Amino acid sequence: MNHPTTTTTTLVEPDAFAITADLTQARLPRWAVLLVGVIALGVAGLVTLLTGWSPTGGLVLAVVLMVAGFPLWSMVVEGRRAAADRLATSLVWGAFVVVLVPLVWLIWMVVSHGVSAIDAEFLTYDMRNVVGAGGGIFHALWGTILVTLAATLISVPVGLFTAIYLVEYGRGKRLARVTTFLVDVMTGIPSIVAGLFALALFVLIFGPAIRVGFGGAVALSLLMIPTVVRSAEEMLRLVPGDLREASYALGIPKWRTIVKVVLPTALGGIITGVVLAISRVIGETAPLLVVAGATDSVNFNLFEGRMMTLPVYIFSQYSSPGVVPVGTEGDPPGYARAWGAALVLIVIVMVLNLVARLIGTYFAPKTERRR
Amino acid sequence: MIRTSFRRAVVPGIAVLALAVTGCSAANDDGDGGDGGGNATSSGLSGTLAGGGATSQESAQTAWRAGFQTANPDATITYDAVGSGTGRENFIGEAFSFAGSDSYLDDDEGELTAAKERCGGEDAIQVPAYVSAIAIVFNLPGVDAINLDAETLAQIFDGKVTTWDDPAIAALNEGAELPGTKITPVHRSDDSGTTENLTDYLSQAGDGAWSYDPDGVWPIKGGEAADGTSGMVSAVKGGEGTIGYADESQAGGLGLVSIRVGEEFVGPSAEGAATALAVSTPVEGRADVDMAMDIDRTTTESGAYPVLLASYLIACQHYADAAEADLVKGLLSYIVSEVGQQAAAEQAGAAPLDATLAERAAGIVDAISAE
């Protein structure tokens, strides 16, 4: 406390009002934020009008004025520490707003383009024998679900156990150090290289003509594992040592402690990590195109035959969108299908996310953890 | 205690499985019902045939696949648009039964010999299947069409002619009002058959104005670049004063350049491309089943449009497996047939092969058989 804000009061007649008055400091009123906001907008609007800037430029100026002006006022009235706090608050809110702009823009673009493409036919038809408009994503939808599920089944056990090894068993051992490093390196595998590797592996085992959905799953799990390990490791590390010790003190074996105490405590974070990892790979295009191939027809067998997936579908619809029928204007029919498929993909992840959260809260022990 | 957690997980697991089982096939292909084929003249081929290669053929392959599968409901054809190089490699490596390639096999890297080995020592079949005009597109508000000759075009792409009102352009467009906008040439950043054919045209017909060798990779360092045909089209649309090149079928909404052939100016069209291909000379020293052709870019044939892409189908004369041989023969015969070429023309904007070429191609693929 290097900043003297309190004044010593002489303890003669304890006057309640006087003490409060002395101990508190001048504060900005609650409506100060609004006032600064309005002023910033006004000034920016005026400048925009006078200099003929674009509305976007004016908006940027308004935000800058707001973020700079509010702490300045606070500095004058409330002092340095409070001003720093106000500045941090403004910046955090500012960051939130700025990030929201492209995100909302992107989602709006996908929704507005995609929603018109989606109907019952789009969801239940595949592309077999479809030329021109029409057709759907049924085959790609199931392909994505199956391939991603398989990738998750491979990478979550491997990733989670690796994280457990790193945190619970391997501390200080060379294997753990090497593994941590390798996991970092793994995050840098370009997706197409993962695909080429999986292809090389399957070709080695099954012959050159092999193109199976499972190969795609292997490629995706290569990309997923580092994310799973990294997030799970962080979450396990954050489990307080006291919990483990309490469990050991009760004579519970280490592995039971891990399964019953450590994992449940970290479950929320681990699930977030896994969902994040799924999200990271569910939209991968290049590796799936290489290993799982592309097809127009439905295939439920992960271990035989080509399998279409949504990202590959989106990419192929975008890169060869078909031809605009003669005499009509507008975009080729593939674009609408690409946007529709993108929207469906996002909705799938949304549902996945929601389910993961529900599971997370369902399984997680009641803690004082903040959400 | 563990059991309870498992039980909780089992229920959603079963639900997912149940969903998977009920969703057994797409609504538009009830398969054996045979409701799709009104004309029951199907040759009744069945099985799965895998091919792949050039991305340029993807739209056309979709049309051919649809036509062929409708006639043969039990057959499934796949075409992986992995690119010509990968397509040729996969054909040689026996991963694909047939391949699509934007450039014919040659022995620069021993591919022709390798393909011969793959086909049991017999020469590989190469027939032109997909012929398409490459449109030179530009985006200049208020101008829909301009005339250029190869020399000026080369100078534009080489950055020597930098404004749209340059005297060289004005001389070719008497009476047209051209703005002084800066010209921004856009090229493909990926390795592509389209680029190779354009640079081949510029170097053959450009009268020395184009000093680079024909190549799939744009030879000039720097400048505006875009990935794929779709990327090219959106880049040209996205800027003012841009000029680029794209498959004619995807050039909708952009200004088109008519190029000088002999004394007239010819706009991009399927017929023009077919005419130009018809007057081209076969590559010397090739087997009878090999229809590799060097396109004569300097042709003065009336109505010919020499900026075209001819994409080949590569296959073997004999296959070890009878079913595979029948499918390849069936598909390729359909593709080079009048019906097949017409389907590609309607659905992919391709130029139908002219009668002489089509007849020769049909003769070659008809001879495909089992060993």
Added chain:
Amino acid sequence: MSVTAPPPAPRAARAVVRPGDRIFAGIARAASLTIMLALAGVFVFLAIEGLPGLSAPENIYAPAEDFWSYVGPLVFGTILAAVVALVLAVPFSIGVALFISHYAPPRIAAPVAYVIDLLAAVPSVVFGLWGGLALASSIRPVTDWLYANLDFIPFFAGPPSVTGRSMLTAGIVLAIMVVPIVTALSREVFAQTPRLHEEAAMALGATRWETIRLAVFPYARSGVISAVMLGLGRALGETMAVAMVLSAAPVVTLNLISDTNPATIAQNIASNYKEATPDKQAVLIATGLVLFAVTFAVNFAARWVIARSERKVSR
């Protein structure tokens, strides 16, 4: 482990080793060996397929002459794109993570966290579409302004690209792809800060910002750096989105807004692999090997930085 101060070592548990323990530890060890094996597999694959690419015929490397002059600009471009993306993304990610964990009222925080998570799942193709169709054309006024007013800075030396497909655009797209990853992990770490630490700080009269600086950041440092590294991984390896947005050329330039931008390794592989001949494919795979090495180096550097900063800030 230098990343996080380890929880107190539970030595007491070593006294009795049960078979269950041995099996469990075995599985855990096997999992990390699997990773090693997988990575070794990828490495061996890259090496076998890529080594011929180091000494391919000269014309394969056109317009460069040999492998190293071919890959040099690509490495530069890869790092430049990743740096631009991280510079843009990290402050915002941490801001949003703090917003979710400490600033926003819970009723807003939960949906915001949800939407941000969702964004991690938007396929890179869609980011590419958005970047190429929407962002590139909207960014023109910004690049024009930067060129007009700040062209003395090498980053904005211009002249600005007329289509807006510049390194800046690619960097923004990458940044938006990185934000959800960094945000999601950081906010989990922030939320795990022990309550007592925060309450102690507040009880001493610290403002909210001081609480975060004194209690939350030190606790979360390694986690946040981990998150940034994950984001970096994505930025370095991102393929399709960059390919669809960036107007790439084999050059080295710091200029972020012109139409001539250095290509990135992953984008270059994706763009050229399709039509490549076997020799060229070997070259491209060899560049993949180089990307691997770059990631290695970057990780190494990051670890060193973390180790140093942890030594300085004793906790």
